[in-house]
Amino acid sequence: MYEQVSHSLLNEILIKLNPEIKQHELRHFYTRLGANFYAIHSLFHLLYGDRDDFEDQALCLVEAMARQYMDRSKPLKNKDIEREKDHNWFLSQQWVGMALYTDGFADNLNGLKEKLHYFQELGVNMIHIMPILQCPDGKSDGGYAVSDFRRVDTRIGDNDDLRALSESLKKREILLTMDVVLNHTSNEHDWAKRARQGEKKYQDYYYLFDNREIPDMFEETMPEIFPETAPGNFTWDEEMNKWVMTVFNNYQWDLNYSNPAVFIEMLDIILFWANQGADIIRLDAVAFLWKKIGSASQNEREAHLILQLMKDCCQVTAPGVLFIAEAIVAPVEIIKYFGEDAINAKECEIAYNATFMALMWDAVATKNAKLLYQGLRSLPDKLERATWLNYVRCHDDIGLGFDDADIRAVGYEPAGHRQFLIDYYTGNFSDSDARGLPFGHNLKTGDARISGSLASLVGLQAALESNDPDRIDNAIQHILLLHSLILSFGGLPLLYYGDELGILNDCDYLNDEHKAHDSRWAHRPNFDWDKAELRHQSGTIEHQIFTALKKMITVRKEISAFADFNNRELIHIENPHLFVFSRFNLTRTAGSVLVVVNFDANPQYLDMNHPHIKSVLSYGQVVDLVSGDTPTMFKEQLVIPPYHYYWLTDEQGSI
Ligand code: GLC
Ligand code: GLC
Numbered sequence: 007m008y009e010q011v012s013h014s015l016l017n018e019i020l021i022k023l024n025p026e027i028k029q030h031e032l033r034h035f036y037t038r039l040g041a042n043f044y045a046i047h048s049l050f051h052l053l054y055g056d057r058d059d060f061e062d063q064a065l066c067l068v069e070a071m072a073r074q075y076m077d078r079s080k081p082l083k084n085k086d087i088e089r090e091k092d093h094n095w096f097l098s099q100q101w102v103g104m105a106l107y108t109d110g111f112a113d114n115l116n117g118l119k120e121k122l123h124y125f126q127e128l129g130v131n132m133i134h135i136m137p138i139l140q141c142p143d144g145k146s147d148g149g150y151a152v153s154d155f156r157r158v159d160t161r162i163g164d165n166d167d168l169r170a171l172s173e174s175l176k177k178r179e180i181l182l183t184m185d186v187v188l189n190h191t192s193n194e195h196d197w198a199k200r201a202r203q204g205e206k207k208y209q210d211y212y213y214l215f216d217n218r219e220i221p222d223m224f225e226e227t228m229p230e231i232f233p234e235t236a237p238g239n240f241t242w243d244e245e246m247n248k249w250v251m252t253v254f255n256n257y258q259w260d261l262n263y264s265n266p267a268v269f270i271e272m273l274d275i276i277l278f279w280a281n282q283g284a285d286i287i288r289l290d291a292v293a294f295l296w297k298k299i300g301s302a303s304q305n306e307r308e309a310h311l312i313l314q315l316m317k318d319c320c321q322v323t324a325p326g327v328l329f330i331a332e333a334i335v336a337p338v339e340i341i342k343y344f345g346e347d348a349i350n351a352k353e354c355e356i357a358y359n360a361t362f363m364a365l366m367w368d369a370v371a372t373k374n375a376k377l378l379y380q381g382l383r384s385l386p387d388k389l390e391r392a393t394w395l396n397y398v399r400c401h402d403d404i405g406l407g408f409d410d411a412d413i414r415a416v417g418y419e420p421a422g423h424r425q426f427l428i429d430y431y432t433g434n435f436s437d438s439d440a441r442g443l444p445f446g447h448n449l450k451t452g453d454a455r456i457s458g459s460l461a462s463l464v465g466l467q468a469a470l471e472s473n474d475p476d477r478i479d480n481a482i483q484h485i486l487l488l489h490s491l492i493l494s495f496g497g498l499p500l501l502y503y504g505d506e507l508g509i510l511n512d513c514d515y516l517n518d519e520h521k522a523h524d525s526r527w528a529h530r531p532n533f534d535w536d537k538a539e540l541r542h543q544s545g546t547i548e549h550q551i552f553t554a555l556k557k558m559i560t561v562r563k564e565i566s567a568f569a570d571f572n573n574r575e576l577i578h579i580e581n582p583h584l585f586v587f588s589r590f591n592l593t594r595t596a597g598s599v600l601v602v603v604n605f606d607a608n609p610q611y612l613d614m615n616h617p618h619i620k621s622v623l624s625y626g627q628v629v630d631l632v633s634g635d636t637p638t639m640f641k642e643q644l645v646i647p648p649y650h651y652y653w654l655t656d657e658q659g660s661i
Contacts, residue, residue, distance in 0.1 A: 012047035015061065016040070019068050027072045034083070035075045038322040039068070045350070046322075049315040053308065054266040063266040067319070070270050074277035075323045081176075082281065082324070089326035096328060096355065096498070097393055099568035102559050103132035103183070105400055106503035107148075108162050111533045115163035119171045122178055124538075128506060128552070129559035132498065133175070134183035134288060136401060138162055142194045144520035145257040148401060148530065149185070150290060151192035155275045165282065172283030183286040183330065186276050189294045190258040193243075193250075198259050202246045211268050212259050213251035213297065215240070221249050223299045228253070233448040235523050253294055253303075263295050263312055273319050280324040289313070289354065292343060293333040305339045313353040314345060329354040330395060334402070337361040337385055337409055344392035352391075356498060359394040361385060364408055366398065366488055367456075369605045370464065371430040371438070375585035376416040381408050382576055393570045394497030398488040399463075399505060401530055403445040403455035404431075421452070431456045431463060439465030439477060441511060443525040457525035460485060461508040466547070470510075480607075482508070482547065483649035486554050487603055490632075490651035493562045494589060494601045496570040504531050506555050507538055507548045561631050561653070567591050567599050577618045583610045584646065588622045598622045599631065600654040604646040611643040623656045631655055 054060055089095055112118040125133060137149025140157045158168050175182050191198055201208040215221055221240040228239045231254050240249045241256040251260040261268050276287055296308035320327055331343035331354035340360060345353035365378040406427055410420040429435040431442035442458030464484035469477035492499040515527030541552035562568050567589040577586040583606035590598040600622045604610045630637055631653040638645040
């Protein structure tokens with residue numbers, strides 16, 4: 007795209023560039039800058055065009071990108087070029103991820119480096135290490151209150167350890183995912199300290215107010231994220247004598263992206279970690295990036311423009327690096343974080359599939375897939391070159407963020423149904439083995455969310471307490487069934503550390519005054535490596551779960567129809583207990599797979615004469631890809647045992 011205004015600005019910027027930058031050989035950088043500059047200029051102008059210093063800020067932006075390009079190592083630059091050629095590389099079914107806390111899993115980064123064989127044993131080849139940057143003691147929100155964006159937290163190592171880890175991961179072909187907490191800093195970050203001391207430059211990095219006038223206007227329409235522990239969205243700072251916007255905890259100061267200096271700083275930080283070897287950057291709380299009086303200050307158009315601009319800039323300096331959007335918002339809003347178009351207005355390549363996650367938990371509690379089917383049906387198609395991050399559990403709570411219209415469409419009343427789910431998972435429902443904990447209960451709205459480890463939520467804890475082998479078996483079946491979905495649905499499956507062994511809630515957090523009020527710590531365990539050893543001992547729960555997951559992961563990687571090219575069809579089935587979809591290769595000639603899941607406690611039957619199913623499995627003998635067995639059939643009805651799943655193919659349909 008050639009456009010005069012942006013091109014002449016680019017010419018001027020190139021003339022003004024610092025001589026030190028000009029000396030460098032930046033051929034690839036300039037080609038990419040030229041290709042992206044029209045978009046970069048348009049977005050930067052939309053966001054900051056009314057400022058007098060617009061052109062100076064644009065120069066700063068280009069200089070930041072150029073400097074980080076100069077710092078990018080040769081191997082990483084080669085990787086960029088390789089990925090540019092094979093730009094769909096991340097849609098492959100070969101990738102399987104796991105999220106973990108470094109200290110919970112292995113004490114520190116060096117310890118983690120010594121444990122990489124564990125991931126290889128399971129088949130995991132992408133690890134998301136939860137935030138590892140410097141945070142104050144105690145007031146850290148699990149790493150999401152950063153006081154130094156360029157330094158690994160001294161408690162788990164240093165930047166050299168991270169680089170060593172990243173090199174070891176590269177040799178093993180494991181991808182590294184890291185967080186950059188874009189929306190806020192800790193109140194102990196240097197910028198916050200300097201703002202407190204009265205430096206105007208840094209006061210402009212945040213939303214600060216002398217009195218309640220504007221905060222009160224914001225509060226009229228902004229929801230509360232942590233209503234119990236951090237009510238409201240503003241905190242009074244004694245030293246500064248000002249109100250600070252703090253949407254999350256009161257020690258997390260929201261950054262002000264209407265200031266271009268903030269944008270440039272944060273882009274620079276993203277590129278800095280890209281240069282330390284991160285393959286994927288998880289962008290935290292992206293829905294919150296733009297604040298507007300009179301709105302919920304979530305999912306604003308400008309938040310999308312910021313992400314588009316970040317993507318365009320990152321593509322110039324480090325095009326091989328992907329973004330994950332963490333936007334735990336309404337289904338129709340989440341999908342917008344992929345961007346509007348795969349080439350123009352691109353945002354994040356990957357987004358948390360919070361909708362699918364919450365819907366699966368609905369199906370477990372109700373023992374039927376009605377809402378799961380309906381909710382997924384209502385999701386708009388996503389872009390090409392974009393993929394879901396599919397997960398069952400993560401470090402956060404489960405929010406029941408599905409659409410009210412969908413809940414009604416399947417015959418429930420939204421408020422009552424959500425209350426049932428909260429009760430079901432938090433021990434207030436007699437017919438439930440779940441041992442979850444409430445989180446974020448809002449007395450004003452009645453809203454609540456759920457904490458708890460996968461194993462405790464599906465009843466393993468209760469089953470072990472009652473020492474009942476059938477219930478233990480049911481819980482294990484649930485763990486496998488839910489994983490069978492994230493591994494086959496299409497997208498990048500993200501396991502959560504400990505779930506592969508059936509780790510239960512860990513109540514140790516109650517003894518720590520900084521954690522006791524936040525039940526999410528119940529499912530952020532300290533890994534018990536003795537327990538992990540039991541994965542080798544046949545007959546143990548750990549062995550059953552670990553080996554079954556390992557098998558599923560191996561099989562997933564062999565099935566090309568499991569790559570994510572929007573090659574999935576949900577199949578409507580009369581029997582509400584079953585959830586059925588097909589995955590197919592793009593030619594649709596061979597290798598289709600029918601995924602069938604039974605959420606019920608009784609065996610269920612699937613009519614194999616259903617026209618849609620016949621079109622997927624048309625060659626006769628049906629085989630389950632995971633066990634290699636032919637499932638039981640009765641009069642052309644496939645029998646699916648309680649809480650069981652199948653990945654079915656027909657023998658001739660070669661994979
Ligand atoms: C993200 C994190 C969550 C944290 C929040 C505030 O959503 O996943 O754990 O509390 O950001 O930083
Ligand atoms: C809210 C936010 C999400 C965050 C979570 C923490 O749901 O939308 O970003 O992870 O709170 O509990």
